[in-house]
Every structure is written in C-alpha cells, then in structure tokens.
Amino acid sequence: MIGMSVAWRAAAVGHRVQLVDAEPASGASNVAGGMLAPIAEAWPGEEELLELGEASLRLWPAFADELGRASGLPSGLRREGTLVVGVDSADRAELDSLVDYLARLGRTVTRLTSREVRRLEPSLGPAVRGGLEVPGDLAVDNRLALAALRAAAAAAGVDFVAANAKRVRPGAVELEDSTVDCDVVVIAAGVHSGALHPVLKDRIRPVKGEILRLRARTTALPPPSRTIRGPVRGRQTYLVPRDDGGLVLGATQYEVGFDTEVTVGGVRDLIADAERLLPGIAEYKLVEAAAGLRPSTDDNLPVLGWLEPGVLAATGHHRGGFLLAPVTGEAVLALLHGEEPATEIKAADPSRWGGQ
Template sequence: MMSRTVAVVGGGVIGLSIAWRASRAGWAVTLYDPDVGSGASWVAGGMLAPLSEGWPGEDELLAVGAASLDRWPDFGAELERTTGEVLFTSQSSMTVALDAADAADLRTVAEWLDGRGYHLDLLDRAQIRAAEPSLAPTIRLALLAAAEFAVDNRALVRALRAACTAAGVTFVAQAVTDPESLPADQVVLAAGTAAARLWPGLPVRPVKGEVLRLHHRPGVAPAPSQTIRASVHGRPVYLVPRGDGLVVGATQHESGDDTAVTVAGVRDLIADAQTLMPSIGEYELHETAAGLRPMSPDNLPILGRVTDRVVLAAGHGRNGILLTPLSADAVVAELSGTPLPAAQTCRPERFGTLVSTHE
C-alpha cells in the first residue's frame, strides 16, 4: 500500500504548491518552515518567460519551461477561484533590442524558436511605439511573446498558503536540520538554497538577485502593460507590471548567502530601467530587496526521488515561479510512484552519485 503521510520541508512557492496538490491527492501533509514565503519567492519578479529567455542549444530548458507555462492558466485560475487572489499582472512579454547586436540576437532566438514550433513576432520601431508608448524611442526591435504571462509573486504566496490551509495542510513553524528524521512516510525537500545544507552533495548554490519595487505617481506616464526585458550594457534587466507600478530586476551576484542590497545594484537597475523607459525616474522608489536564487549546474530544477522516503524539489534558479505548476505535478506523481514524463530531464540521477550516496 502507498504511504499516505508526507512532510514538505520549505514554504516557498515550490513547497507550498507541492503541499497543496499532495493534500488534494489524498496525502496528509505537514509543511515545515519557520517563516513561510519569506525567501526568494517574496522577492521574485514573477515572469513566466521560457520562450523569450531561451537560447539555441538550451532545448531541454525550453521544453521544461514551456511544459510548465502550459500548466499555468489552469493552475492560476484554480488558485484565483479558490482564494479570491488576483494573480496575473500581464498577458504577454516583449524583449527589446537597443543596438544592432541585440537585434541580431533577437532574430536568432526567433528563428530557433520557430524551428521548435513556437512562433514569436518581431516588431519594428513603429510597432513598438504603438504597443508601448512609454518605452524609449531608441529601441529598434522587439520580440513579442504573446503567450508569456507574469504573475504577482506575493499574491501567489498568499494564495498558495490559503489554498493549503483550506486543503488541510498542517504548518509547523520550525527549521528542519535532518529531513530523514521527520515523522512521515515520505519527505519532500523543497527548501531553496538551504536544501544543499540539508542534503549533502546536492549541487545547488545561491545566486543573489536584487529587485526594486516602484510605485506609479499621479501625472507620470503609466507603466507598460506587458513585461519588458532587455540587456543594457551586458546587464539583464526587466520591468514587470504590478497594479500599483512596476517590479524592476534583477542583478546577479555569486556572493554566498549575502542578501544585502547594494548601492551599485540599485544604481545599475535604475539606470538600465530608465534607458528602456525614460519616465521611470519619476516613479516612487518604494522598496529594495534581495533574494537568493537556488541555482543548479545546468539551470534545470532537480525533481525526483533520492531514497525510498525522500523526494527532491530543488535548484529552480531564477525560474521558480514559472516552474511551480510543473514541480508540483512532478513531485505528486513521484510520491504516487509514477514519475512525470515532462520532468524526465530534471531527475536527480543526472548528477550521478546524488541518489546512491543516500540510500
């Protein structure tokens, strides 16, 4: 008979979604986290952009991201119905080019995606201005991904926690030091960057990302209606709509567990954002924050069983929000003994001894 109790370690969007879906599937679920939703999930931009962020050669990453994006409309709609939260903040994304080299890159990505069955439109200057008049007139080309949503990450945390409570999940506000000692038939390790400390040998490292939250002020040009992404002076930057303004992100620093927001990080984000949207300097700087992305060596998440009792849901990197529905489906399938084919490339076995060292 299948075991029916499961402990989920970690209360970010990955752990919460797994707990919710496992409880609905008939498991008695206990979630362990001293401060639910306080980590990278609270800082994230909320982009769901596996297509426009793709690059030739990253076919496995594209397939996994697209499979999760396909799940998002139903997943999000169910959460909205269940909790009353409004999750979706935009219905498309636009990656823009400021110079000839960036424009060439956009054409390369468009051609590569087209060959894999995903058609994205290239927009010229006039089309860009018509679609998003607040953007700088110096932008010369854009790649429009009409199917790429964005969600409010903080509304998502609230919705998932409410859905878990309604489904009967038990919350225990304590840190876990030994996952295998927990009193449950099955254990799911979904603890973000902390997972590497809890499961020695797990190849997950922290990468800091700084993010700004800007509020719109009266008389200032409204924010774009869709997510805007670009590279400015070689630095990635994005603008993600929120009801009250924008989220601007994100820096990338290999700096261990440091979550301090730096002057240089804020300076670069503001300068790069203003290059894309000149009026952004008139917005209110409401909040600065930094989170730690749990990165894996190949940028794919690590989803699957490592012992008879322990299942990993780790290494989601900068795509944790995007990969939430797929991760939940994959882990619940693993708990039932029927691994999800769409998550096959994410299995822990690809790192060799990760499974056998803990048998």
C-alpha cells in the same frame, strides 16, 4: 513558492501535509519578479529547460483558476504577454539570434520594428530599437500568488510547522530540538536545500538577485501593460507590471554566497538599464529595494525526483520557481503515487548527476 505549491497540491488530493518553514514565503519567492516567460528567456543549450517551462506555462491558467477558487484570493496571474526589446545593435543582434534559435526549435515569434514596439507600449523610450512579441509568455504577482497559496494550503489542511529543517532522512525532518516524522519528505528549501541531504550537497548554489519595486506616481506615465524583457547593453533586464500601478525591475545576478544585502551599484545598474527602456520611471516612486538568493544548479535545471526511498527533491529552480510551480506540483504528485511523471521532468531527475 515551490514548497507551498507542492504542499497545497498534495493536501488537495488527500495527503496529510506538514510544511516545515520558520518563515514561509520569506525567501527568493518574496523578492521575485514573477515572469512566466520560457520563450522570452530561452537560451541556446537549455532546450530541456525550455520544454519544462513551456509544459508548466500550459498548466498555469488552470493552476491560477484553481488557486483563486481554493483561496478566495486573486492568483496574481497577468495575461497581457511579454515583449522582448533591445536598445543597441548588439542587443538587436541578440534578439535576432533568439528568433533564429527559436525558429530552429519550431517556435515562431513576431519580430517588431521600433515603431511597432512603441505602438504596443507607448511608454517605451526612443532608445528601444526593436523587439519580439511573445503574447504567450505571462507573469504573476509573486506576493499575491504566495498569499493565495498560503490560504489555499491552509484551507486544504496543510499544517504549518514554524521551524527550520536542519537535516532530512527517510521518514523524518530533523529540526533544532525535535523531529517531524512522515512517510515521505519533499525537500523544497531553496538555497538551503544543499545542507539538508548529501545528494544535494554542493549541487545548489545561491545566485544573488536584486530587484526594485516601483509605483507610478500621478505625474508619471503609467507602466507598460506587458512584461518588458530586454538585453540592455548586454545586461538582462525585466520590467514586470502589477495590477495596482506597480512595476518590478529586475534583476542583477551575482555569485557571492549567502549575501542578501542590496548594493548601491546594483540599484544604480537596475535604474540605468530600466530607464533606457522606460524613461518615465524617473518619476516613479521607489517602494522597495530587495535582494534574494536563487537556488541554482550547474545546468539551470531544477532537481525533481527521488534522492533515496522516502526522500523527494523539488528544488533548485534557479530563476524559474514561479514558472515551474505547476509542473513541479504535478511531478511530485506523480512520483508520490508511483506514476511516471511527464516526459519533460526526466531531465531534472537527480540521476543526471550519476551515482543514485
């Protein structure tokens, strides 16, 4: 998502862009749920990530509109908002903490009783004991967005190079048997980014996530209209509806290296947690089970900035590749043009690690 977004934005303002990827859109982005939910996913200590996410979310409606126009395809943006819910007293305490934390940061969200939650989303089960309404937190159909981005990038003149980068240096991307020359390299290779440049080495680790794609059967209650996010017995769970009656259940988190196999235990946990929120999914069709690798950093912030002259990083977006795509595109353009990027970007500069 990040690589194609940057490629499209750069090509759209007149740069000549070559996108080096053997299988574009086959990585974590293809597996993602597509939450655009900086408030619902806020976490104490991650204020810079919250600000970066909010800055990007503000850009999303215009980004989606332009993407739709440029591609002639749906952008996949859904504007129905997000509900954060909880099922037991520990979960409710976590919701209270989130409300207090957001209030201290000047963000107010609406606390709902279980009755109010079910009035908004009648398919939620009796286990749901209360929630928060976050109408500004949105979601995007990841596969629609990727398809639109690819079309928009192609229309803007992006040249797709079907190969994998082995290493990057100023002015060149080295492939298996050849080299792509260029003025500036932008590294946006997800979990593979760490292998491409010494500054990123050991800075980007894979965090595995399994998700399930479901679809409501005619015998089942339809999915909720809002994204449902919740701690369920301590495990973060989300249910992201799609326009076609689809529902994405996510996501497990494991630190197990480069492993993209779906485990039985992961599927079991996803179903159990989601069923507490939405009992009707027992009657849904299981369409797909998949796993992806989030490119994660120690502080959960992405890496956005110059690694050395001629080499830019736009990677390490952890769980936020879709949310942060618009702000990342803007930041890369600013950096390419020698301008100051938005203030929210500064925290993501690789200089935070010292030594650059």
